[in-house]
Amino acid sequence: MKYGMVLVIVLFGFLGLFSAPSWAETENVSIYFRGEEIKLTLSIDNGRFYGLYQEMIRLVPELDISWEQDNAQGDLKWIPLRAFWEEIGFQVNWLPELDAIIISEKTDSYSLVADALAIVGQAVADVDWLKCRTEKTLREHLSKFYTPEAVERVLPDTLDFVKIETDWHSLWALVNAEAIDWGENWLLLKVTISEKMDPFSAPVNFPGIIKMHRLESGWRIDSYRYLAD
The missing domain is CATH 3.10.450.50 (Nuclear Transport Factor 2; Chain: A,)
Known part of the structure; x- marks a missing residue:
């Protein structure tokens, strides 16, 4: 269901969250997507990570995604990182001991060979x-x-x-x-x-x-x- 379809994500449940969150130290956070370490602009507010929509959407060009604002004011830029990825079928894991975020397409387990x-x-x-x-x-x-x-x-x-x-x-x-x-x-x-x-x-x-x-x-x-x- 992730490929070859239009995903319309209505942000009614996130109203009021789209101004830039208060900045916190995120330079040391590593992000891994499909096994590769990538660079994303992050912000953190009340323990929740936010990312720039424009950056994250470029990572999944195979998806035809439409992101709609419902009654929100201004341009949509900052969105909750986990909400974005889980809405389109990915899994987000935060590893605090490594200061790392893993964005994975896998939901099952893997037995190491x-x-x-x-x-x-x-x-x-x-x-x-x-x-x-x-x-x-x-x-x-x-x-x-x-x-x-x-x-x-x-x-x-x-x-x-x-x-x-x-x-x-x-x-x-x-x-x-x-x-x-x-x-x-x-x-x-x-x-x-x-x-x-x-x-x-x-x-x-x-x-x-x-x-x-x-x-x-x-x-x-x-x-x-x-x-x-």
Whole structure:
């Protein structure tokens, strides 16, 4: 019902809400749509997120949407984020621990495949990259876990780091992973990572988001964002 039809959204229930809400800090909020991190102008008022209609409507060009004002005054600009997306069949999830909003077309659950979970666990715990001293060996090693595009993004800084003398002791481990959105050949995961700074310290957990793609060689990490203290 989402495609090839005109959706008329009558805003009778939202009267009086369409002047710009009071601004609050939203610069650190990440928004994911169909698995990709996107930029939207946000405002927050009384715990509710608002978005600009003009920006959000451009994300769904396949829908022929008409948005009508019922007895509202002035141009319609700011609208409740959740109301807009849920009206056209999407699901909106707010993840406060990650300061992230997930706009998903999925309403069911997803069981993580073992090979995707294994790649994430191996990549998080990997320390063998510290032994790679040349661009060739480092690229080959990272390619076991990351997409070619991701490898090229991290390669320069990683190569610079491994050339420096260091007493690196930090060890990471994957505590858990949950699929929060997915498509035919991609996954968006919410993860919890455990970091042990040295052999004598207690591990500290922090959350993250990982995007994966399924390539011919199997699942690979394409991007990630961690919220470590």
